[in-house]
Amino acid sequence: MRIAELSRRTGVPVPTIKYYLREGLLPAGELTSPNQARYGEAHLHRLRLVRALVEVGGLSIAAVRDVLGALEDPEKSLHKAMGTVETAVAGTGATTDDEVAHEQAREFVTRQGWGYRPRSDAFQSLVSVLATARDIGLDSFPAQLDGYARAGTALAAQDLDYVLSAPTKDAAMEVVAVGTVLGDAALAAVRRLARREMSVRRDRGEREPGGPGSPERECADDDR
Amino acid sequence: MRIAELSRRTGVPVPTIKYYLREGLLPAGELTSPNQARYGEAHLHRLRLVRALVEVGGLSIAAVRDVLGALEDPEKSLHKAMGTVETAVAGTGATTDDEVAHEQAREFVTRQGWGYRPRSDAFQSLVSVLATARDIGLDSFPAQLDGYARAGTALAAQDLDYVLSAPTKDAAMEVVAVGTVLGDAALAAVRRLARREMSVRRDRGEREPGGPGSPERECADDDR
DNA sequence: AGTTGTGGATAGCAACACTTTCTACTATCG
DNA sequence: CGATAGTAGAAAGTGTTGCTATCCACAACT
Numbered sequence: 001m002r003i004a005e006l007s008r009r010t011g012v013p014v015p016t017i018k019y020y021l022r023e024g025l026l027p028a029g030e031l032t033s034p035n036q037a038r039y040g041e042a043h044l045h046r047l048r049l050v051r052a053l054v055e056v057g058g059l060s061i062a063a064v065r066d067v068l069g070a071l072e073d074p075e076k077s078l079h080k081a082m083g084t085v086e087t088a089v090a091g092t093g094a095t096t097d098d099e100v101a102h103e104q105a106r107e108f109v110t111r112q113g114w115g116y117r118p119r120s121d122a123f124q125s126l127v128s129v130l131a132t133a134r135d136i137g138l139d140s141f142p143a144q145l146d147g148y149a150r151a152g153t154a155l156a157a158q159d160l161d162y163v164l165s166a167p168t169k170d171a172a173m174e175v176v177a178v179g180t181v182l183g184d185a186a187l188a189a190v191r192r193l194a195r196r197e198m199s200v201r202r203d204r205g206e207r208e209p210g211g212p213g214s215p216e217r218e219c220a221d222d223d224r
Numbered sequence: 225m226r227i228a229e230l231s232r233r234t235g236v237p238v239p240t241i242k243y244y245l246r247e248g249l250l251p252a253g254e255l256t257s258p259n260q261a262r263y264g265e266a267h268l269h270r271l272r273l274v275r276a277l278v279e280v281g282g283l284s285i286a287a288v289r290d291v292l293g294a295l296e297d298p299e300k301s302l303h304k305a306m307g308t309v310e311t312a313v314a315g316t317g318a319t320t321d322d323e324v325a326h327e328q329a330r331e332f333v334t335r336q337g338w339g340y341r342p343r344s345d346a347f348q349s350l351v352s353v354l355a356t357a358r359d360i361g362l363d364s365f366p367a368q369l370d371g372y373a374r375a376g377t378a379l380a381a382q383d384l385d386y387v388l389s390a391p392t393k394d395a396a397m398e399v400v401a402v403g404t405v406l407g408d409a410a411l412a413a414v415r416r417l418a419r420r421e422m423s424v425r426r427d428r429g430e431r432e433p434g435g436p437g438s439p440e441r442e443c444a445d446d447d448r
Numbered sequence: 449a450g451t452t453g454t455g456g457a458t459a460g461c462a463a464c465a466c467t468t469t470c471t472a473c474t475a476t477c478g
Numbered sequence: 479c480g481a482t483a484g485t486a487g488a489a490a491g492t493g494t495t496g497c498t499a500t501c502c503a504c505a506a507c508t
Contacts, residue, residue: 002484002485003484003485003486004484004485013466013467014484014485015466015467015468016465016466016467018486018487019465019466019467021486021487022487022488023465028486029486031486032474033473033474033485033486034472034473034474034486034487035472035473035474035484035485035486035487036473036474036475036484036485036486037485037486045360045361048359048360049360052356052359052360054465055318055356056352056353056356058315060464060465061464061465061466062464078423079423079424079427082419082420082423083420086416086419090412090416091282094279109417112417112418114417114418114421115421115424120417120420121416122413122414122416122417122420123413123417125409125412125413125416126410126413126414126417128280129280129406129409129410129413130410132276132279132280132406133402133406135272135276136269136272136273136276136402137269138399138402138403138406140386140389141403141406141410144382144386144403144407144410145410145414147378147379147382148379148407148410148411148414148415149414149418150378151375151378151379151411151415152411152414152415152417152418153418153422154371154374154375155371155372155375155415155418156415156418156419156421156422157422158368158371159419160419160422160423160426162364162368165364175362178357178360178362179362179365179368182353182356182357182362182365183368183372184412185349185353186350186353186354186365186368186369186372187372187375187376188314188349188408189346189347189349189350189353190346190350190369190372190373190376191372191375191376191379191380192310192314192345192346192349193333193336193338193344193346193347193350193376194336194338194373194376194377194379194380195306195310195380195383195384196306196307196344196346197338197339197380198377198380198381198384199302199303199306199384200303200339202384203303226453226454227453227454227455228453228454237497237498238453238454239497239498239499240496240497240498242455242456243496243497243498245455245456246456246457247496252455253455255455256505257454257504257505258455258456258503258504258505259454259455259456259503259504259505260453260454260455260504260505260506261454261455278496284495284496285495285496285497286495
């Protein structure tokens with residue numbers, strides 16, 4: 001197929017596709033003459049992947065390039081690919097030298113029975129979140145962490161099962177990338193749905209989730 | 225205090241503070257003469273709040289303004305303030321007209337016993353995530369949703385308890401804003417820590433989490 | 449008296465993600 | 479055959495965002 005069809009089937013404008021080609025997000029098509037190229041199903045798939053990372057995941061072009069690079073590297077283990085994807089999704093790797101926050105984080109991971117890797121991205125993010133919370137005077141914030149750990153552990157187990165269920169290594173790699181990004185977005189959406197649901201119920205004086213909710217509800221404002 | 229001290233105590237450059245003043249993220253100081261103003265502790269606190277939203281939450285200046293506006297509005301219920309904050313955090317409200325995805329999402333929320341509010345931001349995000357997943361060929365993705373719902377429900381309950389534990393309504397408002405943003409960041413960090421932990425353990429052939437992990441571990445690469 | 453700091457205004461800048469415009473072709477339809 | 483539309487590739491332009499830099503007339507401190 002030619003570039004116009006690629007554009008038509010994905011909704012991505014032709015100049016944007018050209019831009020992605022220039023940026024190395026998409027491999028060049030097969031040249032049939034100096035100014036004519038053919039693209040295949042792989043290009044179509046790749047382009048959709050790029051758009052998902054950019055639109056749903058909010059990744060920058062550079063981050064997408066990193067992620068795609070990790071997917072393509074045949075040397076890379078699944079384990080490492082997950083790391084690359086997570087780093088790309090995480091964005092800025094801010095470091096703090098707040099010792100109190102660092103100690104809180106260390107104590108937390110140890111309490112969870114997790115390894116203490118103080119230089120990992122994830123650990124550093126946790127430290128700066130804790131430092132920020134203290135800055136603002138949210139003293140009770142660290143107490144929330146255990147709840148997050150419970151949820152995080154369950155999610156991590158699920159993620160891993162999902163990834164390992166992929167038939168081939170390449171497929172698994174892609175599940176890592178897309179699943180992380182889509183998974184984050186889906187979790188955020190579901191959490192918001194749950195929050196609203198629960199907030200509405202408590203407003204009405206009900207107790208905890210339990211069975212199916214009552215079907216009638218008007219709640220004219222906060223949708224949109 | 226004057227602007228220089230505000231700058232010194234927060235690490236935010238003076239021109240940036242002036243910029244925030246211009247943008248209305250920070251109220252003007254009390255003018256003591258035509259070109260001299262005084263700032264108080266409230267300004268200090270507010271400035272730190274702004275930085276937290278911008279740096280940790282990755283919110284745009286406009287989104288921060290929305291959030292702060294919601295915090296200040298005395299008419300606004302907690303319930304609605306949470307909505308505003310979440311909308312600001314969520315960013316782009318993409319809508320899709322993918323009917324299959326829409327139906328999957330509807331079926332999901334119904335199965336959870338939640339209200340079906342097809343025009344809410346959260347629902348729409350879920351629809352576009354599902355549409356994207358299908359686009360890319362991640363057929364098994366919708367099956368992940370139930371796991372997300374379990375985690376999301378637990379998190380939502382915790383969030384709500386936390387917010388309701390605040391002593392005053394103003395404090396609760398702030399907890400909503402900061403807690404949502406920091407909570408997201410903290411959850412992301414914790415989830416990544418858990419993922420890595422679990423991935424390492426499975427590599428070593430261990431079974432599921434259980435008790436505290438073994439202390440020794442080298443894992444020379446994927447930190448940093 | 450002079451250095452430093454200030455509020456307020458305007459202008460500038462770098463990064464980002466495209467978009468536009470151009471040229472020299474190629475494909476295809478009538 | 480010729481008119482029209484499409485193409486690769488390169489270069490320059492665009493709009494937005496989040497700051498920085500520069501200026502000014504004045505204030506504060508030393």
